[in-house]
Amino acid sequence: MKVKLDPRTKLYMILIVSALIMLSATTPFLWAIRIFITFIPIAFLIVEKRYTSAFVFTGAYTLALIMTFVLVTDESSGFLKSFLTGYSGIVVQFMPALIVAWYVVRTTKIDEFMSAMQKMHIPDGITISLAVVMRFFPTIKEEYGSICDAMKMRGLSLGGGNVAKMVEYRMIPLLFSCVNIGDELSAAAITRGLGGTVKRSSIEKLRLTVHDWMLIMMFSALTICFVYSKYFKA
Amino acid sequence: MEESIVKIEHVSFKYKGSNNLLLNNICLTINKGETVLLTGESGSGKTTVIRLINGLIPHYYQGDLSGDVTVSGYDIKNTQLYELAGTVGTVFQNPRSQFFSVDTDGEIVFGPENIGLDPDEILERKDMVVCDMHIEKLLGRSLFELSGGEKQAIACASVSALLPDVILLDEPSSNLDRVSIERLREEIEVWKSQGKTIIISEHRLWYLNGLLDRVIFMQDGKMANEWSGNEFFSKTVEEIRELKLRPLCVRNYFTDDCKRECDGKTGCKNIVSVPESKDGAVLRDFYFSYHRKPFLFFKRRFTENDEGLALNTKSLVLPKGAVIGVIGKNGTGKSTFLRCMCGLENDCKGIIESGGKSYKGRERLKLSYMVMQDVNHQLFTDSVKAEVLLSMEKEDEKHTDDILKSLGIYEYKDKHPMALSGGQKQRVAIASAIAANAKLMLFDEPTSELDYLHMEKVGELLKTLASSGKIVLVATHDPELIDMCCDYVLCIENGRLGYMKRVE
Numbered sequence: 001m002k003v004k005l006d007p008r009t010k011l012y013m014i015l016i017v018s019a020l021i022m023l024s025a026t027t028p029f030l031w032a033i034r035i036f037i038t039f040i041p042i043a044f045l046i047v048e049k050r051y052t053s054a055f056v057f058t059g060a061y062t063l064a065l066i067m068t069f070v071l072v073t074d075e076s077s078g079f080l081k082s083f084l085t086g087y088s089g090i091v092v093q094f095m096p097a098l099i100v101a102w103y104v105v106r107t108t109k110i111d112e113f114m115s116a117m118q119k120m121h122i123p124d125g126i127t128i129s130l131a132v133v134m135r136f137f138p139t140i141k142e143e144y145g146s147i148c149d150a151m152k153m154r155g156l157s158l159g160g161g162n163v164a165k166m167v168e169y170r171m172i173p174l175l176f177s178c179v180n181i182g183d184e185l186s187a188a189a190i191t192r193g194l195g196g197t198v199k200r201s202s203i204e205k206l207r208l209t210v211h212d213w214m215l216i217m218m219f220s221a222l223t224i225c226f227v228y229s230k231y232f233k234a
Numbered sequence: 235m236e237e238s239i240v241k242i243e244h245v246s247f248k249y250k251g252s253n254n255l256l257l258n259n260i261c262l263t264i265n266k267g268e269t270v271l272l273t274g275e276s277g278s279g280k281t282t283v284i285r286l287i288n289g290l291i292p293h294y295y296q297g298d299l300s301g302d303v304t305v306s307g308y309d310i311k312n313t314q315l316y317e318l319a320g321t322v323g324t325v326f327q328n329p330r331s332q333f334f335s336v337d338t339d340g341e342i343v344f345g346p347e348n349i350g351l352d353p354d355e356i357l358e359r360k361d362m363v364v365c366d367m368h369i370e371k372l373l374g375r376s377l378f379e380l381s382g383g384e385k386q387a388i389a390c391a392s393v394s395a396l397l398p399d400v401i402l403l404d405e406p407s408s409n410l411d412r413v414s415i416e417r418l419r420e421e422i423e424v425w426k427s428q429g430k431t432i433i434i435s436e437h438r439l440w441y442l443n444g445l446l447d448r449v450i451f452m453q454d455g456k457m458a459n460e461w462s463g464n465e466f467f468s469k470t471v472e473e474i475r476e477l478k479l480r481p482l483c484v485r486n487y488f489t490d491d492c493k494r495e496c497d498g499k500t501g502c503k504n505i506v507s508v509p510e511s512k513d514g515a516v517l518r519d520f521y522f523s524y525h526r527k528p529f530l531f532f533k534r535r536f537t538e539n540d541e542g543l544a545l546n547t548k549s550l551v552l553p554k555g556a557v558i559g560v561i562g563k564n565g566t567g568k569s570t571f572l573r574c575m576c577g578l579e580n581d582c583k584g585i586i587e588s589g590g591k592s593y594k595g596r597e598r599l600k601l602s603y604m605v606m607q608d609v610n611h612q613l614f615t616d617s618v619k620a621e622v623l624l625s626m627e628k629e630d631e632k633h634t635d636d637i638l639k640s641l642g643i644y645e646y647k648d649k650h651p652m653a654l655s656g657g658q659k660q661r662v663a664i665a666s667a668i669a670a671n672a673k674l675m676l677f678d679e680p681t682s683e684l685d686y687l688h689m690e691k692v693g694e695l696l697k698t699l700a701s702s703g704k705i706v707l708v709a710t711h712d713p714e715l716i717d718m719c720c721d722y723v724l725c726i727e728n729g730r731l732g733y734m735k736r737v738e
Contacts, residue, residue: 111340111347135334138378142330143611149578150612153599154625154670169614176652177610181331188332191288192396193319193348203343203353203360 003047007116009212010104013041016219017100020226021093033226035065037219038096041103048107057099064091110134115202128194136182143177144170239400239431240264240287245301247282247291256282258455260301266399269422269432269445269463273479274452276685280435283452284404287433288324289315306399319349323398327405327683329385338375338388345396356395363394366424381564383414390421401425403434407441408683411564411711415441437685438712440484443467451477480686484713514554515674515705520547520584522574522729536581544570545582545729552674552707557700559720559737560709567729568709572676575707576602588673603672607679609659613651618643618662621651625666637665641695657688664695675699677708681715693718 017037025031038061045054067088071081110131117127147170151157156169189195208216242262248255257279264270272280285291289310292299303310306321323345326332335341342363346356364370369387377385386406393401403422407415419441425432426445436442446463461469467482474482521536522545536543544567552558562568574582577598586593586601593601606612615621622634638644641661646654651662660680667675677696681689689712696719700706707724710716716723716737725732 109337109340110335111344131334135336138336139330142378146606146608146611149573150606151614152578153576153604154612154614154666155599156614156624172614173611177608180610184326184328184331185334187290187294188324188326189334190294190315191290191319191322191324192334192345192392193316194334194344196314196316196319196348196350198316198348198350201347201350201353201356203347203356205353 003044003211004209005044005107005215006206006208006212007104007108007112008120008206008208009215010108011116012216013219014097014100014104016223017041018097020223021096023226023230027229029229030226033222034096037222038099040215041096041100044107045099045103048103050106053102053106057095057102060091061095061099064088064095068092105134105137108134109204111202112204112206114200115204115206118200118202119206124195124200132182132185135185136178139181140174140178143174143181147173236265238263239266239306240433241302241304242283242286243302243304245286245299245303247286247297247299249295249297252297256455257286260455260457262450262457264431264433266431267429268447269426270434271439271442271446271449271463271466272433272435272452273437273439273449274458274685275478275687276437278452279455280452281404282455284324284402284433284435286310287400288322288402289313289318316348319345320396321398322400322402323393323396324402324404325386325389325393325406327408329382329389329409332389333377333385336377338369338372338377338380341377341388342392342395345392349396359395359397363391367391367394367421381414382409383411383417383564386410386414387417387421390418394425398430400431400433403432403436405436405683406434407436407438409679413563419445437480437683439480439482443482451479478685478687480689480714485717515552515586515588517547517550517552517575518585518587519549520545520571520574520582522570522579522582522584524570536583543729545574547571547584547729547731550731550734552705553722554705555700555703556721557696557706557708557719558734559716559723560707560726561711561716561723562726562732567726569678570729571726572604572678572707572709575674576604576676578604586674600670601672602674602676603667603670604676604678605660605663605667605680607682609656609663610652612663612666613659616650617648618651618654618665619647621662622665622669625669627671634669637668641665656683657691660692661695664699668699673704675704675706677706677710679710680708681710681712686714689715690718 020034020037025034039058042054042057045051045057064087067084071084071088113134114127114131117130118124148157150173151169158166240263242260245257245260246255247257260279260283262283272283274280282291285295286303287305287310289305291297292311293315299311305318308318308321310318333341334344339360342360343356346359351359364373367387367390369391372380372384372388377388380388386409390406406418410418415438422432422434422442422445434442444463444467446466449461449463449466450457451459451461469482471481474480521543523536523543560568560571570579573579574584575586575598577596580595583594584598586598588601613621615624618638619634622637623629623631626633635644635647638647641664643654643658643661643665646658651659654662664675681692684692693715696706696708700721708715708720720737722734722736724734
């Protein structure tokens, strides 16, 4: 099975999920909605055959959920308990947004993303900067890997026990190489016509399909239920 | 009459904030359909000329520019860069930083999309370019998993897709191996047959034989000399050396792949038997794979008979005081070999025996030191001196000064390493390797971007290091460098040792 979502639907998913996790869930019904929306992106990860990340996310999220509900009660006290409360609270609260963002970044081509933004009439300046950010993640990861290797080779991984040095030794080479790469990257992009006044075209024919509409409607309905049940059904 | 397409008239240029005049009153006319090589030392202004023609000067890199540049009827000074996109295309030096997309298909269509072509036409162009460049196999892949050569092929294709009349190549072979360079040559041939005007700035010369109409030799921001392609390639070795250029033809270390010398399965018998002396180092049981079959609670060691190993070396004797060139195709295990040797891959459990001691695991990190291809990654402090001191077990200023003097970088000891030139940075990295008292010095492609003069310096330095008792291994694609300084060549294929031969 292959479901290809429109980037606009994906952005809508991010928006709704981030909004919902900012509203606290107080009743079992609200919790159910929240857990449900978390498992939608996980299901999509499975569809995209990204089993490892789906597995890791499910594991971490379920664990945090169980800890929140079972281990930590109102009477809990002591350092370990409070630490656990804090930890699982943060995971349960923010992980859904992380999962959606991960799913979107991993499955959206930059080209698709740019034409979706264009269709929504977002100014080019914003679109291009966001696209560059997306393009840059893997680069940063690669550069960071080489820098860590270099530090390991010189026995500096722990910065001689000095935390400030530890950060400094990583950040300085990383910043230098990112600035250089960014500079070369933009030079290469503008020689190929990026940033012109001509309206950019795209070979990605974006169309909202049945899947997209279903998802959009489902997310909207869930949001309405959530807000209604939380604020109006007293 | 021949029609001129690029015209540079009395151009002088210096970058903003710099006092050096990079170009000094240059005049150059290039006719339609010509293939022209710009060569000369680093800093002689080759790249600056390329940037003049594609408009990055003055629109992206600012500075003082006088004179006129006209390309295909456009006055560059008064033309926006995006208007030039369909006329001038540029292939840059570094494949990793010229991509905008993350997938190959997106990259090829990126240019045509920018200039707002109709989607159907874009797809037509894509198919045409893919067919011309024979890159069917590369479609639909992530750019981050391609090798350097494949990335460069995509870069060429994406430039081609804009159908420019003028194609510029700025040191395109820097990061490529022999096979990829030959592929690059084929791509240039395709363009030539399409009647494009091609301008190449390059240090490596051998692969361009027979392609060039004109060769322009640059020196100190001026065009010092000019020959026709045939004239240039009939020069003698001495004449070329006089010009401080890389040789025009090189010995074929790379055409025979390792296989021809030995049988892929049983390994090779061609390893010269270097006596196992106490002086050298012996590597034992270096096995490694990036795809480890996961065991639940413990890590299984790799063994000789595992399949799909990225490195499979039972034992290897490395002679002391010798420079050993490590050769092999891109992605065949050279870097893996170096990484495992200096202990960067924890899962490789190989043992290095040297001086009667054996080094395992993390101890290997102390025994060896690798100078990486991109030295920017391994300079951490704010002065050259601090960089060297950081590597010492006990800080010893006098010893530091000695090391810096011996490498000729003493005068920069208080400068920030990032403010130095590429070659100087490399020396700083070598200085800290010496300070760390490493016995095994590993170099990952130290000369890929250097001109002949700097390459010669690196070659001498490697020899000096070897004669001071270090074991020097250098992974390289430059046959010139091997001729210059290597005592042995070690060929690696698919993680196995091919052969180790003495260089005559």
